[in-house]
Amino acid sequence: MPAHQRSEAAEQVLEKINALLPEIEQRAQQTEDLRRIPDETVSSLEGAGFFKLMQPEQWGGHQVDPVTFYEAVRRIASACGSTGWVSGIIGIHNWHLALFDQQAQEDVWGADTNVRISSSYAPMGMGEVVDGGYKVNGSWAWSSGCETADWVFVGGPVIKNGKPVDFVSFLIPRSDYTIKDVWNVVGLRGTGSNTIEVKDVFVPRHRMLSMRTMSMGQSPGLEQNTAPVYKMPWGTIHPSTIATPIVGMAYGAYHAHVEHQGKRVRAAYAGEKAKEDPFAKVRIAEAASDIDAAWRQLSGNLQAEYDLILAGEEIPMELRLAARRDQVRASGRAISAIDRLFENSGAHALENGTPIQRFWRDAHAGRVHAANDPERAYVAFGNGEFGIPVGDTMV
Numbered sequence: 001m002p003a004h005q006r007s008e009a010a011e012q013v014l015e016k017i018n019a020l021l022p023e024i025e026q027r028a029q030q031t032e033d034l035r036r037i038p039d040e041t042v043s044s045l046e047g048a049g050f051f052k053l054m055q056p057e058q059w060g061g062h063q064v065d066p067v068t069f070y071e072a073v074r075r076i077a078s079a080c081g082s083t084g085w086v087s088g089i090i091g092i093h094n095w096h097l098a099l100f101d102q103q104a105q106e107d108v109w110g111a112d113t114n115v116r117i118s119s120s121y122a123p124m125g126m127g128e129v130v131d132g133g134y135k136v137n138g139s140w141a142w143s144s145g146c147e148t149a150d151w152v153f154v155g156g157p158v159i160k161n162g163k164p165v166d167f168v169s170f171l172i173p174r175s176d177y178t179i180k181d182v183w184n185v186v187g188l189r190g191t192g193s194n195t196i197e198v199k200d201v202f203v204p205r206h207r208m209l210s211m212r213t214m215s216m217g218q219s220p221g222l223e224q225n226t227a228p229v230y231k232m233p234w235g236t237i238h239p240s241t242i243a244t245p246i247v248g249m250a251y252g253a254y255h256a257h258v259e260h261q262g263k264r265v266r267a268a269y270a271g272e273k274a275k276e277d278p279f280a281k282v283r284i285a286e287a288a289s290d291i292d293a294a295w296r297q298l299s300g301n302l303q304a305e306y307d308l309i310l311a312g313e314e315i316p317m318e319l320r321l322a323a324r325r326d327q328v329r330a331s332g333r334a335i336s337a338i339d340r341l342f343e344n345s346g347a348h349a350l351e352n353g354t355p356i357q358r359f360w361r362d363a364h365a366g367r368v369h370a371a372n373d374p375e376r377a378y379v380a381f382g383n384g385e386f387g388i389p390v391g392d393t394m395v
Helices: 008-028 027-032 038-047 067-079 081-098 102-109 212-213 234-263 277-309 317-343 355-367 374-385
Strands: 117-120 125-128 133-143 151-160 164-175 178-180 194-204 209-210
Touching: 008 027, 008 038, 008 067, 027 038, 027 081, 027 355, 067 081, 067 234, 067 277, 081 102, 081 194, 081 234, 081 355, 102 164, 125 164, 125 194, 125 277, 133 164, 133 374, 151 194, 164 194, 164 212, 209 212, 212 234, 234 277, 234 317, 277 317, 317 355, 317 374
Parallel strands: 117 151, 125 151
Antiparallel strands: 125 133, 133 194, 151 164, 164 209, 178 194
16 A cells, blocks of 8 residues: 555554564574564564554554555565564454454453464364354464464364364464474474464354355454455455565565675685676566565555455455465565575575575475465466366465
């Protein structure tokens, strides 16, 4: 969204995030070593108002447009990939909670509007129908930022009479699950994406939200939270939350590469300064174009969908499919650009602690997320073009 259309509060949050970027960048190695986001960083982001961007006004939030939120995520990820990844995921959960029953929102935010939620939406468990709600069991991997959260969303089927009848998100408080520390990985090391274990936990009915209900625009939270942003489709919001940090990492890698090349002297070429190499200039031009294209398509589709909502119009499936297509394309372009920059940064870029190798590892780790599976998104788009049923729930 153009800056002149943003609220003053949203602009202030973005300005505060800009001021935080140097300290987030300085903590990037600490974040990786801790295998989670440092408490100081979480506190700084909270103080800047980042986590309130997607939170409803009734709970002290800003309920901003989606482009503003993802712009904030992109900037954070340009300083530290892991921090950007967790920030986007934790931040978007306030949008998701806004779609739940009002009582569920009261359960979470009633006593403290700064409470945070992590998630693991993949169906690694289930909820069996019981009186008044569900008995939930499962072991959900990859819950990014779970150590910073007081609640969790877990996804899975609802089982009734031994058969699945719906696919939903369950909302569970920290007292009802355990965190298994298993996150020892090559990239996104600082995200603390550990495993959530739930055993025989009762979840009341109001703390469940059907994915089908949400996709039909009939979420109970819409009765109170009427801001346009809550009418955005899940199939655009969720994948964008995964792609945006990767684009942010590409911007960070680009700036790190340019700074590095500006000082680099190539011993193998008789002391030639890298910045005088014409091929180096071609490479950065190509990378810059691809990274900008990734962000412009990603943010442009978000804005196009949001504009239709503002106009009181339905978002056509054609646009939703294009947004999904361009979301995976954005991730692909960003990662390819990072690859090109990394490959041409010289041996010093391989050293532990350098930002370029960290962005390279983090971006490739983000690539394996299911939302970044390009073939499925492209097939869905192609089906739409040929009038064939799409067959993809993430649209």
